[in-house]
Amino acid sequence: MIVATLDQLWVYLSGNPLLSLLMTLLAFMLAVRINRALGGTPLLHPVTLAILMLIGFLLLVDMPYATYFEGAQFIHFLLGPATVALAIPLYDHRERIRRLLVPLLMACVAGIVTAVASTLGMAMLLGARPVTLLSLAPRSVTSPIAMGIAEQIGGIPSLAAGLVLITGSIGCALGPWVFKLLGIKDPAVQGFTLGLSAHGFGTAHAFARLGAVAGAFSGLAMGLTGMLTAFLLPLLTRLFGLGG
Amino acid sequence: MPLILGMSVLLACQFAGELVARGLALPIPGPVVGMVILLVVLMVHGKVPTSLRLAGEGLLRYLTLLFVPAGVGVMVHFRLIGEDLWAIMLTLVGSTLVTLGVTGWVLDRLSRQHAVRTGRPGNEP
Numbered sequence: 001m002i003v004a005t006l007d008q009l010w011v012y013l014s015g016n017p018l019l020s021l022l023m024t025l026l027a028f029m030l031a032v033r034i035n036r037a038l039g040g041t042p043l044l045h046p047v048t049l050a051i052l053m054l055i056g057f058l059l060l061v062d063m064p065y066a067t068y069f070e071g072a073q074f075i076h077f078l079l080g081p082a083t084v085a086l087a088i089p090l091y092d093h094r095e096r097i098r099r100l101l102v103p104l105l106m107a108c109v110a111g112i113v114t115a116v117a118s119t120l121g122m123a124m125l126l127g128a129r130p131v132t133l134l135s136l137a138p139r140s141v142t143s144p145i146a147m148g149i150a151e152q153i154g155g156i157p158s159l160a161a162g163l164v165l166i167t168g169s170i171g172c173a174l175g176p177w178v179f180k181l182l183g184i185k186d187p188a189v190q191g192f193t194l195g196l197s198a199h200g201f202g203t204a205h206a207f208a209r210l211g212a213v214a215g216a217f218s219g220l221a222m223g224l225t226g227m228l229t230a231f232l233l234p235l236l237t238r239l240f241g242l243g244g
Numbered sequence: 245m246p247l248i249l250g251m252s253v254l255l256a257c258q259f260a261g262e263l264v265a266r267g268l269a270l271p272i273p274g275p276v277v278g279m280v281i282l283l284v285v286l287m288v289h290g291k292v293p294t295s296l297r298l299a300g301e302g303l304l305r306y307l308t309l310l311f312v313p314a315g316v317g318v319m320v321h322f323r324l325i326g327e328d329l330w331a332i333m334l335t336l337v338g339s340t341l342v343t344l345g346v347t348g349w350v351l352d353r354l355s356r357q358h359a360v361r362t363g364r365p366g367n368e369p
Binding site: 025047050069103115119132139158166197198 | 251254255257258272273274278279280282283286287292296297299300303304305307308309310311312313314316317318319320324327330331332335338339340341342344345346347348350352354355357358
């Protein structure tokens with residue numbers, strides 16, 4: 001009798017958005033705690049950890065992603081207004097951005113060309129299939145833009161979005177190490193580099209770890225990279241003899 | 245009330261951004277256009293209202309959390325990623341490494357040269 005009641009209770013709970021919403025918040029808090037306990041290592045970013053725990057949980061209780069997203073979409077929705085809010089730190093640091101505008105634009109173009117060329121070059125050498133190649137190409141752009149670009153050049157939009165997220169966590173893990181190696185200490189340069197290489201993930205990381213200046217430059221890089229890549233990528237893929 | 249006012253401004257800008265992006269069939273997502281719209285509004289207005297700062301900075305402080313639901317979506321693509329697993333992982337790590345290095349190096353150099361040329365240090369706030 002009690003078993004049956006628990007069963008019914010689970011059927012009710014697993015179909016209710018409340019559970020996935022609560023699980024997302026709990027997983028995130030737990031991930032932040034674990035990361036802090038490990039000395040804040042960038043190799044196990046709280047977001048990556050929270051995502052892995054949630055995937056594990058969903059597989060364990062056999063809940064499809066679509067059901068999970070019904071609850072989690074309330075958190076996901078806030079990404080829109082948060083992206084708009086990036087205008088605030090940009091406005092706060094407008095003088096410095098105006099002063100550095102030319103170097104910023106040049107670094108942005110250099111970064112995009114490097115990202116696309118190294119991605120396509122390496123994936124081709126390693127023998128990835130053409131459809132994978134074209135889904136990989138926009139990987140350093142924020143996911144909504146990447147999905148649009150992937151569709152335009154002949155990749156799979158949802159796969160592109162997944163690869164974008166993996167890129168983000170790799171970028172956050174490797175970033176501090178690369179900065180140390182190259183002796184880059186300026187938070188503006190660090191922020192911009194993270195925003196370009198690891199898009200929204202990098203921007204969130206910059207805000208959380210490196211402060212408001214890095215966050216502002218990271219948001220700027222994310223926006224600029226998205227817009228420029230949308231124009232540059234179709235040209236670059238044609239250069240590599242892919243798609244149309 | 246200030247939190248509601250600030251949130252309304254953010255949502256209004258996003259709404260306007262979506263309208264522009266859809267209306268002109270731009271390849272750029274609505275919120276990014278909304279960000280540009282809010283920046284222009286702030287430039288014209290000349291300062292950031294307290295209510296907007298309260299709502300905006302509150303959201304930005306928890307930006308990392310907002311990526312979690314979309315990130316869990318990677319599980320849907322396990323099969324597709326699995327088919328090219330090594331090629332994909334090696335490419336992502338290698339290419340992200342090179343991109344971080346090149347971008348950081350170029351910007352670091354250029355901003356220092358720029359500071360020397362204009363006689364102003366580039367890394368003052």
